[in-house]
Amino acid sequence: MDARPKKDQPIAAVLLSRAHEPDEASKILTEKIQQRPLLLTRSSPPPSDARAARRRAQEKKKQQRRKALKPKPLSASERRRLGLYDVPRRGQRYALFEPLHRLWLGYVREILGGEVHTGGEGAAAKLASADFHGAGVEVVRSGCVSRVGIEGIVVKDSKFAFEVVTKKDRLKLVPKEGTVFRFEVPVPVPVPVTMGGEEGQDGSEERTSNMVFEIHGEQFQFRSADRASRKFRSHFSKKL
Template sequence: MEPNAKKDQPIAAILLARAHDPDEATRIFTEKVQQRPLFLAPSSPPPSDARAARRRAQEKKRQQRKKALKPKPLSASQRRRLGLYRVPRERQRYALFEPLHQLWLGYVREVLGHEVYSGGEGAAAKLASADFHGAGVEVVRSGCVSRVGIRGIVVKDSKFAFEIVTRDNKLKLVPKEGTVFRFEVPVSDLKPTEGEKPAEEATSKMVFEIHGEQFQFRSADRASRKFRSHFSKKL
């Protein structure tokens, strides 16, 4: 009977009986094995949170689907390889950009406001954050003498250079460093009072000169920069 009784015992009880006294083995087996609590992790949220859990799961799936459908932005090298910002040779015509220049004149008059008549530090601060796509500029000073006199419409305002289409339908790349650009803004002779709109008919011109070194930022980055007047060694 004893061999059969041992066969009916669990393996844990047989091993404990070899290492401890019968009473001690029985106590350990009862407390540590038979009466050991078994903790189960909940497989589903409580009924009160089930609706919120379903909403979170649906929102997560929606975000994953939206992320999968959203195209990845092109890198700078891919944009250059595709030529997205390159002006084709057949499009390098001055007459094609004249409407853009007229739009820019209205834009710069709106940006300058009353400083278009007085100039000064107020106008400089506004011009420092302005966009020059469509501006009619002329190179008046440059470290390279051959660039002096280049005049046309800015078709690309990059970080370190202006791309200008001249009247003879040629595209010129003019670096900003060491170059002074001049542009003219037609204005009315009668200065409007505070709160009054300027006259639509322009009878004179205000001439501004900008130093390219102060504009060595992308046009999108200049919009958030603050103008700080400081001494320039090249003036």
């Protein structure tokens, strides 16, 4: 009998015939090799898209990592509950906000420019879009008489009210509606003088003059961030 493998015989059948009887080898080949189920998995992307697929997977992992590290922003109700908008009692000191007031004076002189000397509707339009955190204000007219005379530094410029720290280190909430506020801006004014007492040798020195502005709170019933894009419209308050 010729024991050499046939040319069309599978290599598995040849190997099994060497280790088992022909019937046993045929049974093993049929049941465990030819009829064995083959479980297929999802094929990988084509070689041309493999690099793009890896890049997308890496970007997705980075986004998930950033989302896990970035804290969720607090809602408005949560910020109010935590008291993030409140000025703590130990921080209600006038001396603590005096540096902020000096910074605000430089800021308001810069935005007013040359109109700090003349005032008028141009200055009013610029003041209507200004930020008043740090402004030194005084209530000169109000629908509520008890508020007249309140004076201090604005520590919170909200939509409907100013929160003011007075010189007595007390925090006052002053509604804007029906209230007129006054503030002063010191402006250097050149004054001609005679140098050395000799005729014909004139020079100049600077002295400070306070420019007084009055603003109607009803023109400022917007958040300071929203006022920057609003147009000024002059009108009179019927409540004063």
